[in-house]
Amino acid sequence: MNRKKLEALQGWSFISPALIVISIFVIGSIIFTIYISFHRVNLFTGYYEFIGLDNYKRLFNDTKVLIAFKNTLSFVAVVVPIQTFLAMVMASVLNAKIKGVKVFRIAYFLPTLTSSAALTMIFMFLFSLYGPINQIALQLNIINEPINFLNDAKVALKVIMSMNIWSTVPFFMVIYLAALQEVPEAIYEAARVDGATNVQQFFKITIPQLKPITTFVLLMGIIGTFQMFDQAYIFSNGSGGPENSTLTVALLSYRYAFGQNSTMGFAAAIALVLALLILVVSLIAQKLNKSDTLY
Structure with a gap:
C-alpha cells in the first residue's frame, strides 16, 4: 500500500466514528x-398501518396546521427583518472607534448567553398582568387599565416576537x-472626504459591503424562526x-x-413539510449568495 492510500485510510479511520453516529442518529432518523409519515402510528403500542398519502392530505384540512403555518410565517416575516x-446597526455602532466600546460589546451579547427557558420566564414576568x-x-x-399580554390572542x-428579537440580535x-473588520477603512475615508454623512455611509457602503453576510444572517434567522419551539412551548405551557x-x-x-x-405519522408529515420548506429557502439563499463577495 503506497503512502497516499495509507494516509487516506488513516483519515477515514479517524472520521469513521463520527460518520457512524451521523448515519445512525441523523440519516437513520430522517429515513424513519x-x-x-406514510403510516398511522402509535409508538407506545407498536401499532403501524400503511395509509399512503393520507397524512399529507390531512395537512390541507386540519385547521390547526393552517393556523400554525400562518403564525410561523408571520413570525418569520416580522422577526427576521x-x-x-x-444587528447590523448595533455592529456598525460597536465597530466605530468609541471610548468604552468593549464594555458595550459584552453588555449587548449577554442576552445570547441567557437560556431560552430563563429568558421566557423573565419576559412572562415583565408582560404579566x-x-x-x-x-x-x-x-x-x-x-x-392593565393589558393581559399573556392571554390576549391579539x-x-x-x-x-419581541422576546426572540431581543435574544437573537446580539448573536x-x-x-x-x-x-465589518474585513471592510477596508479606505472606503469610508474616501466617502468622508466626499462629504458623506454617517447615515449615508451606512446605507451606501456598509449595507452593500455586507450583502453576503446579510444573506447568511437572513438564512440563519429564517431557519431559526421556522423551528421556533421552546419559547412558544414555555409561554403557553x-x-x-x-x-x-x-x-x-x-x-x-x-x-x-x-x-x-x-x-406520530401525522406529526412526521408536518415535520417533513417544514424541513422541505426550510430546504427550499436555504437553496434560494445559497443561489443568491453564490456570486457575492465582501469587497
Whole structure:
C-alpha cells in the first residue's frame, strides 16, 4: 500500500466514528421519519398501518396546521427583518472607534448567553398582568387599565416576537461585527472626504459591503424562526396560547406526536413539510449568495 492510500485510510479511520453516529442518529432518523409519515402510528403500542398519502392530505384540512403555518410565517416575516437590521446597526455602532466600546460589546451579547427557558420566564414576568410593563404604561397614562399580554390572542404572539428579537440580535451582531473588520477603512475615508454623512455611509457602503453576510444572517434567522419551539412551548405551557395564537409548526408537530391521542405519522408529515420548506429557502439563499463577495 503506497503512502497516499495509507494516509487516506488513516483519515477515514479517524472520521469513521463520527460518520457512524451521523448515519445512525441523523440519516437513520430522517429515513424513519419519512417511513412513518406514510403510516398511522402509535409508538407506545407498536401499532403501524400503511395509509399512503393520507397524512399529507390531512395537512390541507386540519385547521390547526393552517393556523400554525400562518403564525410561523408571520413570525418569520416580522422577526427576521427586524433582528437583521438591528444587528447590523448595533455592529456598525460597536465597530466605530468609541471610548468604552468593549464594555458595550459584552453588555449587548449577554442576552445570547441567557437560556431560552430563563429568558421566557423573565419576559412572562415583565408582560404579566401586574408586571413592570403594565405598571410603567399605567404610570405614564399610556393605558387606562392593565393589558393581559399573556392571554390576549391579539398580542401574545407579538410578545414572543419581541422576546426572540431581543435574544437573537446580539448573536447576529457578532457575525456582522466580524464581517465589518474585513471592510477596508479606505472606503469610508474616501466617502468622508466626499462629504458623506454617517447615515449615508451606512446605507451606501456598509449595507452593500455586507450583502453576503446579510444573506447568511437572513438564512440563519429564517431557519431559526421556522423551528421556533421552546419559547412558544414555555409561554403557553404547550397549549399553543389563547385561540392557538402562539401555536407554531414545530410546537404543533410535538403536540401531535406526544399528545394524548398520539398521531406520530401525522406529526412526521408536518415535520417533513417544514424541513422541505426550510430546504427550499436555504437553496434560494445559497443561489443568491453564490456570486457575492465582501469587497
